[in-house]
Amino acid sequence: MSQALALLEKYGIRSTPTRRRVIDVFLKCQHALTLQQLEGEMPEYDRVTIYRTLLAFWEAGVINRVLGESTQRFHLKKDDSNVHLNFKCNECGYISTLDAPEIPLNLPQGFISKHIHLLVVGTCSDCSHEK
């Protein structure tokens, strides 16, 4: 069974061509993708359908939204951690998901943290080596 099918089954989501295709694209591209990028990778599918597919995936917990960008980006969820670390390279623009460290948060009295979104902006290894 394909990896895509296995994922859909794991999260209890109906298998359709669009959905299998979206997962394949995510598996192929290792960085976080915008809706537009997905459209570009699978032009035979409708924009709205991809949009709704992402919604369904998001609700089911298959993917994560990257916070920190004007246009939304998504990537397959790696683990169930509450800490989400993404790295945005200013040179190539790619957003990669990294393993999140423990964050020593010192929130003021009364504040309750549910999710921690970390976006680190800088230069990725590919781009820093090129110089």
Add this chain to the structure above:
Amino acid sequence: MSQALALLEKYGIRSTPTRRRVIDVFLKCQHALTLQQLEGEMPEYDRVTIYRTLLAFWEAGVINRVLGESTQRFHLKKDDSNVHLNFKCNECGYISTLDAPEIPLNLPQGFISKHIHLLVVGTCSDCSHEK
């Protein structure tokens, strides 16, 4: 001299009614604001003018953008730290700027970090006390 005027002078920005007003609004509201919220607070000024004012402030380093929201939010810069910590309350929706801790980032080889944006999502003290 008003606080607004002092700020404008400090950053070498021309003083105009719009700009002084925008700063006053920021000083009054302690949380991060969207363009729309600013419009609401100063309806006698044009939407685009406020937009361009924010642009100018942003370029001059007067304000920071909060990353992590679909609609952009801005707040007066507190210090020159590279770590930006904002807290979004899921109940009331307000975004407050908190003092940022040291982040023990363990980036892979070759990654260079310039800015660290932290968005903590949860419940703020006001909303958690209400229950």
Add this chain to the structure above:
DNA sequence: GATATATTTGCAACGTCGTTGCATAAGACA
């Protein structure tokens, strides 16, 4: 203080993006 120059303002308008409604097509289940 008056004039010339550089910036800012307000208005109109556009493009992109996220989103919804609805009729049709396709998956699930008996």
Add this chain to the structure above:
DNA sequence: TGTCTTATGCAACGACGTTGCAAATATATC
């Protein structure tokens, strides 16, 4: 296979960020 549920594609909307341009305003110079 037939029925029911869910997904798809198309059209279209609204919000938001953005630009161009002419008029108004701030700053510099005399």
